[in-house]
Amino acid sequence: MNEVFTPKRLGFLVPHVFAMAVIGLTKYTWVESGVLVFSEFIIVPVVMGIISAWFWRKLALPGRKLSLFVIYNTFIAAFASAVFLGEGSICLLIVSPLIFGFMVMGAFMGAGMFKRNNQKLNVSVIAALMFIFVADSLSTHHYENMVSDTITVNAPPDKVWPNVVAFKRIKQPNKYWLFRIGMPSPVESTVTGYYEGAGRKCIFSNGYIFDERIAAYQPGVNLTFDVTHQPRDPEIMNHIDILRGQFLLKDNHDGTTTLTGNSWYRLYVFPVWYYDIWAESITRNVHLRVMEHIKELSEVGVDSLESKVLSQK
Amino acid sequence: MFNFFVKYFGILKVVPFAAQLFDTQLRLWELLTLSPVPKYIDDIEGEVLRWPGVDKSIHKYGGLQFNFNGRELGHIHSNGLLDLRFSRAIKEKLLAEGRATEHHIFKKSGWISFYIRDYSDALYALELLKRAFLQNSGRL
Numbered sequence: 429m430n431e432v433f434t435p436k437r438l439g440f441l442v443p444h445v446f447a448m449a450v451i452g453l454t455k456y457t458w459v460e461s462g463v464l465v466f467s468e469f470i471i472v473p474v475v476m477g478i479i480s481a482w483f484w485r486k487l488a489l490p491g492r493k494l495s496l497f498v499i500y501n502t503f504i505a506a507f508a509s510a511v512f513l514g515e516g517s518i519c520l521l522i523v524s525p526l527i528f529g530f531m532v533m534g535a536f537m538g539a540g541m542f543k544r545n546n547q548k549l550n551v552s553v554i555a556a557l558m559f560i561f562v563a564d565s566l567s568t569h570h571y572e573n574m575v576s577d578t579i580t581v582n583a584p585p586d587k588v589w590p591n592v593v594a595f596k597r598i599k600q601p602n603k604y605w606l607f608r609i610g611m612p613s614p615v616e617s618t619v620t621g622y623y624e625g626a627g628r629k630c631i632f633s634n635g636y637i638f639d640e641r642i643a644a645y646q647p648g649v650n651l652t653f654d655v656t657h658q659p660r661d662p663e664i665m666n667h668i669d670i671l672r673g674q675f676l677l678k679d680n681h682d683g684t685t686t687l688t689g690n691s692w693y694r695l696y697v698f699p700v701w702y703y704d705i706w707a708e709s710i711t712r713n714v715h716l717r718v719m720e721h722i723k724e725l726s727e728v729g730v731d732s733l734e735s736k737v738l739s740q741k
Numbered sequence: 742m743f744n745f746f747v748k749y750f751g752i753l754k755v756v757p758f759a760a761q762l763f764d765t766q767l768r769l770w771e772l773l774t775l776s777p778v779p780k781y782i783d784d785i786e787g788e789v790l791r792w793p794g795v796d797k798s799i800h801k802y803g804g805l806q807f808n809f810n811g812r813e814l815g816h817i818h819s820n821g822l823l824d825l826r827f828s829r830a831i832k833e834k835l836l837a838e839g840r841a842t843e844h845h846i847f848k849k850s851g852w853i854s855f856y857i858r859d860y861s862d863a864l865y866a867l868e869l870l871k872r873a874f875l876q877n878s879g880r881l
Contacts, residue, residue: 470758491786491805492779495768529765533758536799701756 439483440501443476443531444508451513454565464667466699467564471557473527476501477534478541478554485542498535502528516661518611522706571695572671575708577715581685583726585648585677588685591725592651592675594619594628598721604713611710612636612661614718628653630673636661638670651675667697668707687722689715743767743820747845754802764803768819778821781863785817789870794878807870814873821857823866825873826850835872840865 433441450472454465480501481494489497505527506520515523541550581588597616607613612632619642620627628640636659644652652674674690691711697703746763754760771778782805789795789807800806800816807814815825824844827835832851835841844852857866 490783492772492783495772495779499769499772525766525769526762528769529762530758532765532768533761533799540798 435483436487439480439497440504442483443479443501444504446479447472447476447505448508448512450561462696463569464697465564465567465569467561469523469526469697469699469702470530471561471564473505473530474534474537475554475557476505477531477536478538480531481535481538482542484535485539489539491536494535494539495532498528498532501531505531518606518609519667521609522703526702569696569698571698571700571704572692573695573700573704573707574690574692575711575715576688576690577712577719578686578688579716579719579723580680581687581723581726582683583685584683585679585685588677588687588722588726589648589651591722592677592687593617593622595718595721595725598717600717600721600724602717604717606710607633607713607717614714617718640673643672644674648679649677667695667703669694669696670711685726687719689719691715743818743822744845751846760802761799762803764800764819767803771819771821776821777859778857779819781857781860781866782817782819782821785857785863785867785870788867789814789874792871792874795874809874809877812877814877815870817857817866821862823855823857823869824852825855825869826852827873827876831872831876835869841869 451468454468477498480497484494484497502524506515506524509515509520509523510517537553541553594617598614602608602613604613612634614630615633616631618629618631622645624642624645626642626645628642630638630640632638638655638659639657640653641656642651642653644650652672654672655670658670670691670693672692674688676688676690678686678688680686691714693707693711695703695707753763768779770776786797786805790797792809794810795814796808798806798808800818802818804816804818804822806816813826815823817823822845825841829851832853835853836843841853841855843854844850845854853869855862855866855869857863
């Protein structure tokens, strides 16, 4: 039995059992439903690193090997998250550098702690980490942000507007690397009517549909819509809610229009200083993909859905 | 890339663990790109820790720090950037040798910087650390 559970192997096993137990405990007990607090991405990996260092303390691992072992542990953590927490691969790709960073920090901290064998220091470090974890888990977590992007369309607002409200399928290949590796990107938008209160759908490349309700409809000026239903998916969308979207058009009086896209979202993963970088980047690229498509449609004078509808009336 | 981050995001080092996290990402990059730098750092670490009175710790801005009797000799960031502190006179001499450069941030100090990229750099880095050790132990 001892030959199976060698210290080296235990360093690859016990930290994950610990992490799953802690995350399971927080998920089903005191943390708000669906929220992943910053401690789960910082304190837990640090403690995982310390636990590994405890099992590996007699192996006298040089820095490079210790780091490589932590990379293996990051892969194991990603695999376990996919299996037990149902996380998607892109989500895991995003989180891995953070997990690795704090796990390697913990491993080096642990290597120092157990080398000195200063029990008082060790107990203090663990107690401090536990205190932060509990305090963070019991805190309220709420973060909302807005991303805004602007482009100039070489067409007047009355030509741009119909393409803003609804647009035909985007056929251009994706440029953003996350879309290229499989993250769903917007491809089409439809509406049930051209008035305030009408339903709107934003369809994504994998068939996901965001149901929206038009909250402001001012032709040639402002289209604002509230997201009323969005898909729950392992890839990112389980950790972010898009709350509202908006397109503002400004007539430049020179035959061009300044088109501004705004999106409001709520994040359910913390720390925001890490995840908001990704959320902003993804939202920005959703904007740009749609806005560049609107620009293309408007500039070549493609007939819009609205103009077809209006011409039929 | 390192200089870009230090120049434009260096202020973030006041955020607890931000610099260490950055250093771990440098380490991850070096490992994933199969760079020889982590091995050189390990070799240097193995040699330096044999010197009397020398131990190691985690540098406050990330990386491996060497200390002599509790006083810092220098540190190596995970991308192979070695930072060492000398007297101004020794610094001038080292700069004149043409391999080390002014410290990447503290230019008007005794600190110098040196990038470890290949085996000969690793040998020179060890030589620099030896000089720092000799200076701090009063043998230079």
